[in-house]
Every structure is written in C-alpha cells, then in structure tokens.
Amino acid sequence: MAKPRPHAVVMPYPLQGHIIPTVHLALRLAARGVTITFINTEAVHHQTVKAAGADCCDGYDPFYSARLTGLDIRYETVSDGLPLTFDRSLNHDQFMYSVLHVLSAHVEELLRRLVATIDPPITCLITDTFFVWPATIGEKIANKKLGLPYISFWTEPALIFTLYYHMDVLRQNGHFACGENRKDAITYIPGVPSIEPKELMSYLQDTNVSSVVHQIIFKAFDQAKRAKIILCNTVEELEPSTVSALKLEKPFYSIGPIFPTGFTRSTVATSLWPESDCINWLNTKEPGSVLYISFGSYAHVSKRNLCEIAQGIMNSKVNFIWVLRPDVVSSDEPDPLPLGFLEETKGRGIVVQWCCQVEVLSNSAIGGFLTHCGWNSILESVWCGVPMLCFPLLTDQFTNMKLVVRDWQIGLAIGELNKVATDDVASRVKDFMQGKKGEQARYEIKMVRKILQDAIEIKGSSQKNFDQFILDISN
Missing domain, CATH: 3.40.50.2000 (Glycogen Phosphorylase B;)
Structure with a gap:
C-alpha cells in the first residue's frame, strides 16, 4: 500500500x-x-x-x-x-x-x-x-x-x-x-x-x-x-x-x-498594496545612478525624520525611487512629504505608494538602497548586488543592521538611534552613490551574493x- x-x-x-x-x-x-x-x-x-x-x-x-x-x-x-x-x-x-x-x-x-x-x-x-x-x-x-x-x-x-x-x-x-x-x-x-x-x-x-x-x-x-x-x-x-x-x-x-x-x-499575489510600474522610468536612467528608498511594509517613520530624509535626498541631487506607503507616518497623514519636495525633485525622482521590489532592485539603474533593514529587503538587495544605507526603525532591524554594516560590511548606517539629520543624509547619500565608501560596499557585496547563490545550488x-x-x- x-x-x-x-x-x-x-x-x-x-x-x-x-x-x-x-x-x-x-x-x-x-x-x-x-x-x-x-x-x-x-x-x-x-x-x-x-x-x-x-x-x-x-x-x-x-x-x-x-x-x-x-x-x-x-x-x-x-x-x-x-x-x-x-x-x-x-x-x-x-x-x-x-x-x-x-x-x-x-x-x-x-x-x-x-x-x-x-x-x-x-x-x-x-x-x-x-x-x-x-x-x-x-x-x-x-x-x-x-x-x-x-x-x-x-x-x-x-x-x-x-x-x-x-x-x-x-x-x-x-x-x-x-x-x-x-x-x-x-x-x-x-x-x-x-x-x-x-x-x-x-x-x-x-x-x-x-x-x-x-x-x-x-x-x-x-x-x-x-x-x-x-x-x-x-x-x-x-x-x-x-x-x-x-x-x-x-x-x-x-x-x-x-x-x-x-x-x-x-505568480501568487502577496502584496497588501497596489503596485506601481517603475521600470519604464528606471530604464531612462544611467546604470547605478538611482537610489531606491523604502521603509518596508510595517514600521512607521516619524514626521520629523521623514522630512529630514526628504530634505537630504533633495540636497544630494541624486536620482531616486521612493516607496512611501500610505500609512508610513500614520493612517491619519497620507501625504507626509514636505511642501515643494515633488516639484523640486521632478525629473530625477519619483514617489510611489508600493512597487514590486524584486523587479526594481534587479534593474541595472539601481545603485543603492536606503532601507529600514527588514530581512526580506536585505536578502533581495544582496541577491541583486545592491549595497545598503541603513536606517532601522523597529524590532529586528537594529540587529539586521549589525549584520549588514559590522559583520558583512555591505552597507553604511545613516543617522543614529532612529534619529537623522538633513546634512548627514545628503552627505552620506552622495558619498555612497558616487564615492569610495559606496565602491567598497559594492566590492564586499559581490562575495556575500555568491554565498547566497551557492547555497541554493x-x-x-x-x-x-x-x-x-x-x-x-x-x-
């Protein structure tokens, strides 16, 4: 039987x-x-x-x-x-x-x-x-x-x-x-x-x-x-x-x-928010020139920190895609960006409520990921060879940042203890996307990526x- x-x-x-x-x-x-x-x-x-x-x-x-x-x-x-x-x-x-x-x-x-x-x-x-x-x-x-x-x-x-x-x-x-x-x-x-x-x-x-x-x-x-x-x-x-x-x-x-x-x-719907198609926009940008920004699906960002980050991104002059889900600050405040941000960054940045993250990270235009350090995001970023700027918000994210920054050296911390300032964001982003610190993280992430690839062979x-x-x- x-x-x-x-x-x-x-x-x-x-x-x-x-x-x-x-x-x-x-x-x-x-x-x-x-x-x-x-x-x-x-x-x-x-x-x-x-x-x-x-x-x-x-x-x-x-x-x-x-x-x-x-x-x-x-x-x-x-x-x-x-x-x-x-x-x-x-x-x-x-x-x-x-x-x-x-x-x-x-x-x-x-x-x-x-x-x-x-x-x-x-x-x-x-x-x-x-x-x-x-x-x-x-x-x-x-x-x-x-x-x-x-x-x-x-x-x-x-x-x-x-x-x-x-x-x-x-x-x-x-x-x-x-x-x-x-x-x-x-x-x-x-x-x-x-x-x-x-x-x-x-x-x-x-x-x-x-x-x-x-x-x-x-x-x-x-x-x-x-x-x-x-x-x-x-x-x-x-x-x-x-x-x-x-x-x-x-x-x-x-x-x-x-x-x-x-x-x-x-092939199975897993997203809790409608996804925007960012690929056509990404395909107009130079390889490695776009910073992807997402603080995940769950944790909230304070209005103050979000405005400091936005001002820093604006001052850095880098290209970006920013995923801002509707409740990232609070369900009571669906439009938390500072006044004038979208007009000032028009042409070099887009803001969407949600996207297919694996598709965005896989695109050759992406050169860095400003992340809350959720574990899914880290694994996906490593798989795509995209180094990370880390701004943890809650729960496991502080410990995940230790792995990324201290143990594997494939990213940099931005801000401190869930606090961040405009000037720090602008300088870190610029150095990460165009300077030596970003280059070093891109070198290290190649080795970590190979570990992931070898594991599933x-x-x-x-x-x-x-x-x-x-x-x-x-x-």
Whole structure:
C-alpha cells in the first residue's frame, strides 16, 4: 500500500514581511510533492484582493494559477477577531492583542474541521514562529496519537532567533528586562561572539516588558522550544557559528534565501498594496545612478525624520525611487512629504505608494538602497548586488543592521538611534552613490551574493537542508 503524501498546514503571520517568504516556502514544498493547506487571515485576504484589483473577495484564490501547474495547494481563511474595516496599522496594539488572545480559537476551530474531513490527512503544522499557539493546538488535535507536529518557520536571521531563544539568559545577566539594562557587550550567548546592547532588537532594549508585543514574544518562544523542527530563511555560511550553536538545541534547517522562482514577480499575489510600474522610468536612467528608498511594509517613520530624509535626498541631487506607503507616518497623514519636495525633485525622482521590489532592485539603474533593514529587503538587495544605507526603525532591524554594516560590511548606517539629520543624509547619500565608501560596499557585496547563490545550488547548504527536511516530513 502506497504511503500517503505529506500534508502540511502552512500559515504566515499576518504582516507583509512574513507573508511573502511563507507563500514561497509553500510553493517550494508543493513543488516537491507535499500537499499544502495555506491559511490566511480574512483581513490579509481582503487586502491582497484589493491590491490585486480582483473583482470578488469571496471567490478569489491566490493559488489558483499554481494549481493549474499541478501543485496541490488548498486555500482557507480565518478571522483574526477584528472587523475587516478595522485599521490595523493605526491601532497596532489592539491588532496585536487580538492576534495574542483571539486568533488561536478561530485557527483551532478551522483545524479541527480540516483534520476531520480533509484528504490526505494533515501530517504537520508549519507556521510562523511568532504565533503563540502552534505547539499547544498541535498537541490538542488528535490526528494521530502524537497530535500534529509543529514546525516553526523563522523568517528572520538565525542571530535574532537565538537572541530571543536565550531571553532568560539575557535577563539573568542584566542585559534585558531590568530597571536599568547593562550597557557592556554581550559575549555569553551560544554562537554569538559579541553583540552590543544597542544592536539588540528594539523589544530586547526595552526596560518595560509588559507590552502586548512582549507578551507575544515570550509565549511564541515558549512554543518554539516545543517545536519539532525550526526552518530558517537564512544561509548557514552567512551565520556559521550561530547556526552551529542552534543545531545543538534542536533540528535547525537554514533553507534561505526564499525567493519567488527565478527572482521575478510572484505568480501568487502577496502584496497588501497596489503596485506601481517603475521600470519604464528606471530604464531612462544611467546604470547605478538611482537610489531606491523604502521603509518596508510595517514600521512607521516619524514626521520629523521623514522630512529630514526628504530634505537630504533633495540636497544630494541624486536620482531616486521612493516607496512611501500610505500609512508610513500614520493612517491619519497620507501625504507626509514636505511642501515643494515633488516639484523640486521632478525629473530625477519619483514617489510611489508600493512597487514590486524584486523587479526594481534587479534593474541595472539601481545603485543603492536606503532601507529600514527588514530581512526580506536585505536578502533581495544582496541577491541583486545592491549595497545598503541603513536606517532601522523597529524590532529586528537594529540587529539586521549589525549584520549588514559590522559583520558583512555591505552597507553604511545613516543617522543614529532612529534619529537623522538633513546634512548627514545628503552627505552620506552622495558619498555612497558616487564615492569610495559606496565602491567598497559594492566590492564586499559581490562575495556575500555568491554565498547566497551557492547555497541554493544542487549541492549547496540550503538545498541539502531543504532536501533533508522533505525526507523528515515524508517519514
């Protein structure tokens, strides 16, 4: 009797930066013969449909085209506990509270229905590490005597995973959750030779750890310690000592970089905002002459900092594409640029609400990337050989900047502690795009890019790890 094919329930955290790699992980698994049931929140589904310009929310299935190619991917949605019209960006804490306390009940109800009715039987849960329920729900649902194994998908670097994993050690040593956190270098985390407190994720720099996000982080990593396997969107050779130390804790597979096939526009709609076509404009510019600016899909920029950056860009006289999503300052302020900016920069710069980032970074006109240091953006920038100016805003971005600037030397910091000044922006941008510091970063990034490319070759480390993971879930 033939063994049934593995069937994984896959669910991304309901934020843009988590959705993109999770969708492409699901496609990679399906291409290897794994049946996938993909779950989005109803709010993410609704926003994706609107961004794609589809006519009907209820009947829209983002994986329809993938199924036509023979991939077995089913699609479900579940409520996050809030109305579709609720502004999750403007009311961040209420949104996170619902993710913490309400979402799990809706997920459990859906999973119980699927386990009772779906074929082939579900064999594992592959969900974002930041969820607070996967191990608990997996153990409760009796698909087999052992329940559903929880496989934790970590969308950020291994360095950040291990810092969260060892929060108790940081606390014991006075570097976290103390009235006055220590300021000396941290040298006792396994696999991390040294890191400065200011390079920790923003939530680990806080002295008050009672926020809803801290509650999510604490519960999520309690769950992660009960996971059977950790999948990580990184490359072993980029973080060798950290990955080696984590492998001693539990099966830890580095399978990155996780990109759409061919590093082109995704066949599955993943964008939460309508995308503008920038390519025709880019094709009118000289190679390496355009600075791409984007602060990602989630974090907010203060009005003051945004105006300082805008003035600096204006004074630098460089060509630029600037992605300013509608809520980058606040949903209440959709037009945050200083008066006269668009008129002053007309011809050498364009401002769009959103774009297909892989297409823009792949264009030969792009010579640098002013980024918030989200992990997807870093991997995409490295893949395209585009060095970075780093202006982190929140959470993992401060630690990601350490990797880019201090460890790999493929970028430069701009500003300090989430503060920036016009003159600094203008001089840094000009030097980066036209001077020696930019040249050095472009030289270094070629070597880091080769590490990414080698990892996904047939005998590369990430491909071997992915092959082993397929064997694990098949058995």
